[in-house]
Amino acid sequence: MNKITIYDVALRAKVSLATVSRAINNPEKVKPDTRERVLRVIEDLGYKPNAFARGLASRKSTTVAVIVPDMSRASIAEMMNGIADIARVYKYSILLYILDQEELNQEEILKEIIAAQVDGILYLNDEVTPDQYEFLQRMRDEYRIPVVLTNTMYPDHDDIPSVSIDYEKAAYEVTKKLVDEGRQNIFMVSTVRKYMVNDLKESGYLRAIEEAGLTPHIMRTSGRVNVNTEHFHEYFRNHKVDGVVAVRDSIAVSFMNVARQNHVKIPSDISVAGFQNTKYAILARPALTCVDVPIYDIGAVSMRLLTKLMNQEEVTTPEVILDHSLIARGSTL
């Protein structure tokens, strides 16, 4: 067992525990001489402060809670990488909370997070309901825990900082691309549930469509492949379509598959574009035109922003917008 305590270090370095503690946490408050001696002993003994004792005494945990919906969406995994890398740099541990769909136990999770006494919270979710936003506000106001929204935002509020791209603009740009190709019947394929970022994508789409004097068509489908396949087939029977902007790559690919089954050629008959630039887009044939979202960076930047908040540093821009780009591939002209 790792029995080495701060006391062992103090004994060996011939100082008090207080000094050992300071050498670790406030090195500038210790004379360079003794500091070095202490640090050497720490090294020699392989001493590592007990996280519980430290947490109990300091009321700080150097732990952040990462709250995610379910992890099955590829983008979240990549975001986690960005978060984890930066967390390591700043020596924070990550406590993972996965929200199941029902979210019945929201109150329970709140309590858990409080009990864990995390220093900060990263909230990764496309969807932020008013309830959830209020929940996060409570976390911040009542418990003084900084919160950052990662890859999402809440409309008309900037009291909780967020890191994201300009989804409205991105959607406008992709849609505009299809308009410029001369497409007349451009559909947006969005999701049934109300996702905040998808709302933004819809607005961007609408802006481009209206600007071009075309008629908007928003089709809401499920994220699940088997469900939306059925849905798409119906569409081909009843609608004229020559352009599609899907809110996710996988939905776009799924749409292309159905289009092909209906003997529609891509991109000559229909232009298709997606969002995220995942492996789905790259592996599809034709490869999918899409908005490239810097997912890793969004994770990394939001973790960095959170560290600033946890250190009470001044944060000037509560809403960080990262750059995106449009990647043209074979699914459009």
Next chain:
Amino acid sequence: MNKITIYDVALRAKVSLATVSRAINNPEKVKPDTRERVLRVIEDLGYKPNAFARGLASRKSTTVAVIVPDMSRASIAEMMNGIADIARVYKYSILLYILDQEELNQEEILKEIIAAQVDGILYLNDEVTPDQYEFLQRMRDEYRIPVVLTNTMYPDHDDIPSVSIDYEKAAYEVTKKLVDEGRQNIFMVSTVRKYMVNDLKESGYLRAIEEAGLTPHIMRTSGRVNVNTEHFHEYFRNHKVDGVVAVRDSIAVSFMNVARQNHVKIPSDISVAGFQNTKYAILARPALTCVDVPIYDIGAVSMRLLTKLMNQEEVTTPEVILDHSLIARGSTL
């Protein structure tokens, strides 16, 4: 702030703190009468034990470390769902450790995990090097922390429990399917780095090929799409291929794309199969035949197994093998 402590509860319930503690942790040691009274007060006050104080006093954290390579592989995200669901049932928190490729800081992470005093470790990684295995053995022997290998195993050792499917058998079965179709030049597309489970897949492949009196061809490529695309093109110039078993769905899909570029028809000219049954397999055209790996279950079962080990319960089978199945789709005859 959440100022409610065990002391507040004791005061209100007119008992000592010891009794409150027992009512929570060893309810059977408290008279039903008082127990109920205490629990009611806990409920009323919304009391939640401070995790640090508890951890410090009990030397138990009710936290498990989940060590994962990088999260970008879809399968791991799904496994995390299984882990998280079961963890919640048994009231364990999840501390996430993401290993970067280099793993230079392995020793550092070891120390971190020790300092965090986790009660158990779940090790998710296709690859287990001798170094890493030794590291895990130390965790278990020196620090008495139970460890479970999730979706991997270490050959010829069963001292660290594992949960997985029979990859050798699965690979044998897929390969056998291609053999039964009459394919003569069946390649296995595996990865450059030595992944334990991929070794097992290779053995299964070899067994089926040898049994059929065919010549084995194992091609090792990179997991990255742009790299292996190049690689595959070369193969078409230099080899006769009529069957391919890839160690991952995405590699199989990537191979199909290159095959099509080389004017090869699937499945008439080449049968292709993959592993995992991810969304890549479902979205591909033709849809990919593959081994369905019960990824969620592997996560859930290994977490459950870990809880048993942490409670010192008897564990009879150190190597849990879950069922897999073969899903035939359009990429094979």
Next chain:
DNA sequence: CTGAAAGCGCTTACAG
């Protein structure tokens, strides 16, 4: 710049 001491909020033998 350093040390002695209190205290963080629990758990757990030890008595009774």
Next chain:
DNA sequence: CTGAAAGCGCTTACAG
């Protein structure tokens, strides 16, 4: 079945 008390391993005013 219950309570008093020690102790888990740190941090942090407070003195000096």
